[in-house]
Amino acid sequence: MTLKKNIATSEEGFVFNPGTGDSFSTNTIGGDIIALLKDNKSLKEISEIICKKYDVDKDQFEKDLDDFESQLKDYAIID
Amino acid sequence: MEKIRYERPIIQKMNTGLMNKFGTRTEYEPVTNIESISVKSLINDYGTPLFVLSEKQIRRNYQNANRIFKTRYPKVQFAWSYKTNYMNAVCSIFHQEGSWAEVVSGFEYEKALQNGVPGNKIIFNGPDKTDDQLVKAAKNNSLIHIDHFDELYSLIRLSEENSLKPRVAIRVNMDTGIYPKWDRFGFNFENGQAWNAITRIINSENLDLVGLHCHIGTFMLSPSAYAIASTKLCELTWSIKEKYNKIIQYIDLGGGFPSANTLKGAYLPGSDTVPSIDQFADAITDVILGYGFKQEDLPLLILESGRVLIDDAGYLLGSVLATKRLSDGRRATILNFGVNTLFTAFWYDHKISPAQAFGSHTEEMVMYGPLCMNIDIVRESITFPLLEKGDNVVVHKVGAYNMTQWMQFITLRPNIVLIDNENNTHIIRKAETLDNLQTNEQLPEHLKKQTLK
Numbered sequence: 284m285t286l287k288k289n290i291a292t293s294e295e296g297f298v299f300n301p302g303t304g305d306s307f308s309t310n311t312i313g314g315d316i317i318a319l320l321k322d323n324k325s326l327k328e329i330s331e332i333i334c335k336k337y338d339v340d341k342d343q344f345e346k347d348l349d350d351f352e353s354q355l356k357d358y359a360i361i362d
Numbered sequence: 363m364e365k366i367r368y369e370r371p372i373i374q375k376m377n378t379g380l381m382n383k384f385g386t387r388t389e390y391e392p393v394t395n396i397e398s399i400s401v402k403s404l405i406n407d408y409g410t411p412l413f414v415l416s417e418k419q420i421r422r423n424y425q426n427a428n429r430i431f432k433t434r435y436p437k438v439q440f441a442w443s444y445k446t447n448y449m450n451a452v453c454s455i456f457h458q459e460g461s462w463a464e465v466v467s468g469f470e471y472e473k474a475l476q477n478g479v480p481g482n483k484i485i486f487n488g489p490d491k492t493d494d495q496l497v498k499a500a501k502n503n504s505l506i507h508i509d510h511f512d513e514l515y516s517l518i519r520l521s522e523e524n525s526l527k528p529r530v531a532i533r534v535n536m537d538t539g540i541y542p543k544w545d546r547f548g549f550n551f552e553n554g555q556a557w558n559a560i561t562r563i564i565n566s567e568n569l570d571l572v573g574l575h576c577h578i579g580t581f582m583l584s585p586s587a588y589a590i591a592s593t594k595l596c597e598l599t600w601s602i603k604e605k606y607n608k609i610i611q612y613i614d615l616g617g618g619f620p621s622a623n624t625l626k627g628a629y630l631p632g633s634d635t636v637p638s639i640d641q642f643a644d645a646i647t648d649v650i651l652g653y654g655f656k657q658e659d660l661p662l663l664i665l666e667s668g669r670v671l672i673d674d675a676g677y678l679l680g681s682v683l684a685t686k687r688l689s690d691g692r693r694a695t696i697l698n699f700g701v702n703t704l705f706t707a708f709w710y711d712h713k714i715s716p717a718q719a720f721g722s723h724t725e726e727m728v729m730y731g732p733l734c735m736n737i738d739i740v741r742e743s744i745t746f747p748l749l750e751k752g753d754n755v756v757v758h759k760v761g762a763y764n765m766t767q768w769m770q771f772i773t774l775r776p777n778i779v780l781i782d783n784e785n786n787t788h789i790i791r792k793a794e795t796l797d798n799l800q801t802n803e804q805l806p807e808h809l810k811k812q813t814l815k
């Protein structure tokens with residue numbers, strides 16, 4: 284899962300796709316994940332980092348991450 | 363390092379105009395207590411789904427409605443509409459407050475007797491009364507509200523055979539300017555049917571015509587419809603006095619005042635649009651007081667209000683079974699109660715609150731029940747904080763028609779708990795078990811042997 288090159292993000296969790304003109308908002312954790320994707324972290328690394336930072340177990344998070352990934356795909360934010 | 367409270371990651375497309383869809387934060391304020399009992403402790407003690415009723419709120423509603431009418435009119439009597447909620451505990455609260463009973467079947471009639479209501483304080487409505495039930499009601503001096511000519515003639519015959527003189531009223535249907543017109547119950551006013559029935563009763567030696575009844579519809583949003591109904595019943599009362607020198611003792615205007623729920627498809631929430639009881643009371647009492655009756659001939663005003671007296675005293679607590687995304691990307695939440703338990707989800711967009719604190723993000727979702735049935739939808743579209751499996755929700759204003767119309771379909775019906783005035787909790791109906799359900803089933807002998815291995 285890699286972020287499209289031209290995607291712009293802000294610290295407040297706003298995401299802008301100049302290719303389509305669409306903008307998006309995320310919650311804090313969604314913003315964290317996009318930032319990690321920007322850093323080219325793998326899903327496994329993302330999962331480790333998030334589970335350390337947030338009060339969630341790995342199984343739960345990975346299920347939610349799958350779901351989040353498919354949303355990003357639907358919105359053409361990742362390839 | 364302390365970990366941050368988790369919330370599922372989401373991303374939402376920002377459309378122009380989307381922001382106002384988020385509504386005000388207060389809509390998603392978690393509801394953590396009912397009266398002063400915590401929702402979590404109710405769930406721990408009784409499980410979910412769970413219906414919760416507040417005795418305090420029921421009494422408050424009754425006393426408020428009673429005061430509103432009694433400050434406007436000298437003779438008022440409420441009769442609790444059993445079908446709205448016939449849990450014995452609920453009926454007993456209303457009877458303690460002074461309410462008579464209004465029943466529409468033999469089974470409800472028996473329930474009222476068992477709840478200690480004297481026969482002469484039971485109103486027996488509806489199109490379905492057997493000969494045996496009619497005789498019993500007549501012997502108990504109950505108020506029998508006749509629905510159709512077949513019933514009228516049966517009652518005349520039964521009264522002759524048993525030397526009885528039952529107290530009766532007729533149910534009158536009429537045009538009150540609202541659509542759809544409820545003309546299937548009772549005798550029509552405009553075409554003269556009601557007057558024919560009245561004449562027939564007065565000419566019979568065996569029936570005592572004491573009242574006139576109507577119930578013009580349910581969840582009525584128009585006080586003026588009640589003014590029209592009152593006028594028409596007053597007109598009949600007046601004519602009966604003129605023509606037969608007989609004084610009608612009571613006018614029963616039925617139920618129908620709306621609760622503050624939001625009807626499906628309504629643009630604004632019910633709490634903003636529904637007329638108050640005061641407005642209905644003004645409409646009704648202005649007509650009767652202004653009609654010209656002598657003070658001593660003023661009829662008793664009976665009201666059979668149901669939903670307005672109990673809807674907001676009832677809550678349904680439920681749990682999230684799962685969340686998923688539908689093929690079009692919409693979020694779907696599956697709850698552990700559906701239209702089988704929350705029957706009124708067919709009529710209302712019920713207000714639903716989270717039962718725990720949430721972050722500031724919300725998403726639009728559809729809320730499904732647990733049934734394997736496409737019709738099982740609790741809310742077609744609701745903006746709500748992010749839910750996870752195991753989270754709890756509180757559905758508001760479910761006190762009317764759910765605990766009677768719920769269906770034992772696919773799942774068993776849950777506990778009902780009453781929170782009393784001192785904040786003690788009581789189970790007033792235990793959750794059903796498979797055994798309860800099967801007590802009336804019988805397996806033919808030849809089907810008892812099972813050969814599947």
Ligand SMILES: Cc1ncc(COP(=O)(O)O)c(C=O)c1O
Binds near residue numbers: 446487619667
């Ligand atoms: C005869 C009669 N009275 C009273 C009621 C109670 O109505 P509501 O709950 O609308 O007040 C009903 C319900 O439909 C009814 O049929």
